Amino acid sequence: MEMLHYDFMQRAFLAGALIALVASALGVYLMLRRQALMADMLSHVSLAGIAAGAYLHWNPTLTGFAIAIVGAVAVEYVRRSYKTYSEISVAIIMVGGLSSAVIIMNLNQSVNKSFSSYLFGSVVAVNRTELILMLAVSVLAALFFILMRRPLYQMTFDEDTAKTSGLPVNWLSLAFSVVTGMIVAAAMPIVGVLLVSSLVVLPAALAIRLASSFSMAIVFSMAFGLGGVWSGLSASYAFSTPPGATIALILLAILLVGIGLKKGALRAAKRKSRLGQNVAAAEEAPYEAARFSSTARVADKGGVARMKSYLAKAALAALAVSMALAGCGQGGAKKGDANAGTDAGAQRKLQVAASFYPMYEFASQVAGGLAEVTLMVPGGVEPHDWEPTPKDMALLSKADVFVYNGIVESWAGQAISSAGRGDRVDVEASAGFETDVPGGEQAPDGKPAGADPHVWLSPALAQREVERIRDGLSKADPAHAADFEANAEAYIAKLRQLDAEFRTALGPAKRKTFVTQHAAFGYLAREYGLTQLPISGLSPDQEPTPAQMASVVKEIQSLGISTIFFRGAGRPEGRGDDRERDRREDGRARSDRRSDEGR
Amino acid sequence: MALVAMEQVVFGYDDVPSLEDVNLEIGAGEFVAVTGPNGASKTTLLRLMMGLLAPWKGKISLASRGKGGGKLKIGYVPQQISAFNSGFPSSILEFVRSGRYTKGSWLRKMNARDHEQTELALKQVGMWHLRHRKIGELSGGQKQRICIARALAMEPDLLVLDEPTTGMDRDSRFGFYELMKTQTEQYGRTVVMVTHGLDEVSPYLDRIVELERKEDGKWRCCTTTSCRGHFSPARS
Numbered sequence: 054m055e056m057l058h059y060d061f062m063q064r065a066f067l068a069g070a071l072i073a074l075v076a077s078a079l080g081v082y083l084m085l086r087r088q089a090l091m092a093d094m095l096s097h098v099s100l101a102g103i104a105a106g107a108y109l110h111w112n113p114t115l116t117g118f119a120i121a122i123v124g125a126v127a128v129e130y131v132r133r134s135y136k137t138y139s140e141i142s143v144a145i146i147m148v149g150g151l152s153s154a155v156i157i158m159n160l161n162q163s164v165n166k167s168f169s170s171y172l173f174g175s176v177v178a179v180n181r182t183e184l185i186l187m188l189a190v191s192v193l194a195a196l197f198f199i200l201m202r203r204p205l206y207q208m209t210f211d212e213d214t215a216k217t218s219g220l221p222v223n224w225l226s227l228a229f230s231v232v233t234g235m236i237v238a239a240a241m242p243i244v245g246v247l248l249v250s251s252l253v254v255l256p257a258a259l260a261i262r263l264a265s266s267f268s269m270a271i272v273f274s275m276a277f278g279l280g281g282v283w284s285g286l287s288a289s290y291a292f293s294t295p296p297g298a299t300i301a302l303i304l305l306a307i308l309l310v311g312i313g314l315k316k317g318a319l320r321a322a323k324r325k326s327r328l329g330q331n332v333a334a335a336e337e338a339p340y341e342a343a344r345f346s347s348t349a350r351v352a353d354k355g356g357v358a359r360m361k362s363y364l365a366k367a368a369l370a371a372l373a374v375s376m377a378l379a380g381c382g383q384g385g386a387k388k389g390d391a392n393a394g395t396d397a398g399a400q401r402k403l404q405v406a407a408s409f410y411p412m413y414e415f416a417s418q419v420a421g422g423l424a425e426v427t428l429m430v431p432g433g434v435e436p437h438d439w440e441p442t443p444k445d446m447a448l449l450s451k452a453d454v455f456v457y458n459g460i461v462e463s464w465a466g467q468a469i470s471s472a473g474r475g476d477r478v479d480v481e482a483s484a485g486f487e488t489d490v491p492g493g494e495q496a497p498d499g500k501p502a503g504a505d506p507h508v509w510l511s512p513a514l515a516q517r518e519v520e521r522i523r524d525g526l527s528k529a530d531p532a533h534a535a536d537f538e539a540n541a542e543a544y545i546a547k548l549r550q551l552d553a554e555f556r557t558a559l560g561p562a563k564r565k566t567f568v569t570q571h572a573a574f575g576y577l578a579r580e581y582g583l584t585q586l587p588i589s590g591l592s593p594d595q596e597p598t599p600a601q602m603a604s605v606v607k608e609i610q611s612l613g614i615s616t617i618f619f620r621g622a623g624r625p626e627g628r629g630d631d632r633e634r635d636r637r638e639d640g641r642a643r644s645d646r647r648s649d650e651g652r
Numbered sequence: 653m654a655l656v657a658m659e660q661v662v663f664g665y666d667d668v669p670s671l672e673d674v675n676l677e678i679g680a681g682e683f684v685a686v687t688g689p690n691g692a693s694k695t696t697l698l699r700l701m702m703g704l705l706a707p708w709k710g711k712i713s714l715a716s717r718g719k720g721g722g723k724l725k726i727g728y729v730p731q732q733i734s735a736f737n738s739g740f741p742s743s744i745l746e747f748v749r750s751g752r753y754t755k756g757s758w759l760r761k762m763n764a765r766d767h768e769q770t771e772l773a774l775k776q777v778g779m780w781h782l783r784h785r786k787i788g789e790l791s792g793g794q795k796q797r798i799c800i801a802r803a804l805a806m807e808p809d810l811l812v813l814d815e816p817t818t819g820m821d822r823d824s825r826f827g828f829y830e831l832m833k834t835q836t837e838q839y840g841r842t843v844v845m846v847t848h849g850l851d852e853v854s855p856y857l858d859r860i861v862e863l864e865r866k867e868d869g870k871w872r873c874c875t876t877t878s879c880r881g882h883f884s885p886a887r888s
Binding site for chain 1: 746759794
C-alpha cells in the first residue's frame with residue numbers, strides 16, 4: 054500500500070488509532086452519564102489553555118493539558134454540588150473557554166495558527182511530542198478503563214446504589230473526570246475540536262443502540278471509531294479531502310447507516326411476530342423463596358463466546374473497509390506518480406513545492422524550465438487558513454525543495470517535520486528579514502506587533518527572497534546553479550525596475566498615508582516613506598476592535614482619504630502575472646490619485 | 653448489638669428540618685417495615701440510614717462488620733432508577749452479576765460462587781429464563797425484580813428496599829414477602845423495607861417503624877411496634 058510508505062501517514066494511522074480507541078470507549082461512559090457535551094466543552098477550554106500558554110511563552114501543550122483537567126474537575130464539582138446547574142455549567146465553561154481563547158489569541162498580534170486548524174486539527178502533520186503524549190495518555194486511560202471497568206459499570210448505571218455497595222464514588226468520578234480531561238487535551242491538537250467530539254459521541258451512540266451487553270457496547274464503539282478513522286484517512290488520501298472533516302463525515306455515515314439497519318431489523322422482527330411466528334414470551338416466573346440447588350455452570354460460556362465472535366466480526370469489518378478505501382487511494386496515487394518523473398532513463402527534473410502564489414512565482418522565475426514547481430495553496434485561499442491533505446503531504450515528502458515564506462504558512466513547521474526527508478532543502482524565504490517591526494505598522498493602542506511576514510510585497514525585500522530561493526535551488530541542484538543565477542538576476546532586474554518606478558511615482562506625492570484592509574504593506578510603506586493605516590492587524594482575520602475602527606475612521610476623516618486598498622485574494626484565477634499586476638496597479642492607482650489631486 | 657442505630661437525628665432541606673427526633677434501632681436478622689403517610693420523608697430516612705445523607709444533628713451508626721467478617725454489605729433497591737430508561741446497554745445476567753462487584757473483587761475473575769449466587773438471585777425473582785435479554789426491554793415490574801435480584805446476588809447483610817411492591821400484583825406481593833422472610837430466617841440477613849400495605853405484610857414482619865407528623869408539621873420518628881405474635885396471619 055503506497056499510502057503507508059510515507060512516515061506521516063504511518064504516524065497519522067497510529068495517532069488516529071490511539072485516539073479512536075480511547076475516545077470511543079470514553080464516549081460510551083460519557084453518553085450514559087449524560088455528559089455528551091463534555092468532550093466539546095473540554096476541547097474549547099483546552100484551546101483557551103493553549104492560547105494562554107502561547108501568550109505567556111510557556112509550553113502551550115502543557116498549559117492546554119492542565120487547563121483541560123482543571124475544567125473537567127470544575128464541572129465534576131458543580132455536577133455534584135449543584136445538580137440542577139450541571140447542564141448549564143457545561144455551557145458556561147464552554148462559552149467562557151472559547152471566548153477567552155479568542156481574546157487571548159487576539160492579544161498575540163502575530164499571524165498565528167488559524168482558528169480553523171483547531172477545528173479539525175492536522176492529523177497528517179503529527180509531530181513526535183504530540184504522538185508521545187497521546188501514547189502516554191492512551192496507556193493511562195487503557196489501564197484506568199480496564200482495571201476500573203467493574204466499578205465504572207456500577208457507577209455509570211446508578212451512583213446511589215454504587216455508593217451503598219461500598220464504591221468510593223466521589224473518588225472514582227473525580228478520577229474519571231481527570232482521565233476525560235487528559236484524553237481530550239492530548240487528542241485535540243492532533244484531530245481538532247470537532248473531531249474529538251465526533252469520536253466521543255458518534256461511535257458510542259451507535260454502539261449503545263446495538264449492543265446487548267455493556268462490554269459489547271465498549272467493543273463496538275471502539276470498532277466503529279477505529280474503522281471510521283482508518284477509512285477516513287484512506288478516503289482523505291484517495292480523494293484529496295481534508296482528513297479531519299472526512300473522518301467526521303464517515304463516522305456520521307456509520308451512525309446513520311447503523312441506525313437504519315437496526316430499524317430495518319426491528320421492522321422485520323415485528324412482521325414476524327404479527328404472523329405469529331417465533332416470539333418468545335417475555336413473562337416473568339413467580340417469586341420463589343426456596344433455596345435452589347446449584348445448576349450453574351462455572352461460567353456463562355454462551356455470552357463470552359458470543360462476544361468474542363462479535364469482536365472478531367467488528368475487527369474484520371473495520372479492516373475490510375480500510376483496505377477497500379486504501380485500494381482506491383492506491384489507484385489515485387498511481388496516477389499522480391505517472392505525472393511526476395515521466396521519462397524513464399532521462400534526468401529527473403528538480404521537484405519544487407511552493408507554498409502560496411508569490412513563492413510559486415519567484416521559484417518558477419528562478420527555476421526557468423529546469424524544475425517542476427508545484428503550488429500547494431491554491432489561488433484564492435488564505436495560506437494560513439489552509440490545511441494540507443495527505444496528497445499535499447505526499448507531494449512535500451517527494452519534493453527536493455520546499456519554498457515557503459515563513460509565518461504566513463501556519464502549517465509549514467508541522468508539515469516540514471512530519472513529511473521528513475533528510476535531503477530536502479527547505480527555504481524559508483523571509484527568514485531574518487521580518488524580525489524588525491516596520492515603522493509603518495500602526496498600532497493605535499500602542500500594543501507591540503508581532504513579526505510582519507509580508508516581505509514579498511516590498512520590491513526591495515522581494516529581491517532578497519529571490520536570492521534565498523536561488524541559493525536553495527542551487528544547493529539542491531548544483532549542476533544548474535549557473536542557470537538559476539542567471540534567471541534570478543534577470544528577475545531581480547525586473548524587481549529593481551519596479552522599485553525605481555515606485556520611487557519616482559511616490560516621491561512627489563503630497564499625501565503619504567494610505568489605508569489598507571489589513572497591515573500587508575508595512576515594509577513597502579517603510580521603503581517609500583509612506584504611512585500605512587491598516588484596519589485589521591497583520592492577519593486578515595484579526596478583527597479590529599471598536600477602538601481601532603474608531604481611530605482609523607478619525608484618521609481617514611481628518612486626512613480626507615477617499616480610497617481603501619485591499620489585496621484581491623479572492624480572485625479565482627490567481628495565476629500568471631496577476632500578482633505583479635496587482636502590485637503595479639496598486640502603485641499606479643496611488644500615484645495617479647496623488648498627482649490628480651496635486652495636494 | 654444493633655445493626656443500625658439512629659440517635660436524635662435531625663435532617664431537612666433548604667434549612668427547614670423535615671425529620672426530627674429520629675431514634676431507632678434495628679437488630680441483625682430483623683424484618684422491619686418503615687411506614688408513614690405520603691411525603692413523610694421515608695426515603696430520606698433510608699438514605700440517612702445508609703449514609704447517603706449526612707444528618708444535621710444526631711448520630712447514625714451502622715455495624716462496621718458484616719456476617720462474613722468483612723465490611724458490612726448493603727443491598728439497596730431504590731424506588732426508581734432513571735438509567736433504565738436511557739438505553740443502558742446490558743443483559744439481565746450482566747446486570748445482576750454486577751451485584752457481585754465488591755471492592756475486593758474488582759480485578760479477580762468471576763468464580764463459581766459468583767455465578768451460583770447470581771443464578772440463585774435470578775431464580776428467586778423468577779427472571780432466570782430471561783437472563784440474556786437487554787434490561788431496556790423489560791416491563792416496570794421486571795425492572796424492579798432484577799434490581800432486587802442484584803441486591804440479593806451481593807449476599808447482603810442489610811437489604812434496604814424503598815417501596816418494592818408498588819405495581820406488584822397480589823400473588824407477586826406475597827411471593828415477595830415470603831422471599832424476604834427467607835432472607836432473614838434462612839440467611840440471617842436484615843431487611844428494612846418502606847411500604848404501605850401494612851395489613852398484608854405485618855404477619856411476616858418483626859417490627860414496624862412508623863413516622864408520624866407532630867403538631868408543628870415536622871415528621872418524627874418513630875413508633876416502633878413489635879409484630880411478633882400480635883397479628884393473626886392473613887395469608888392466602
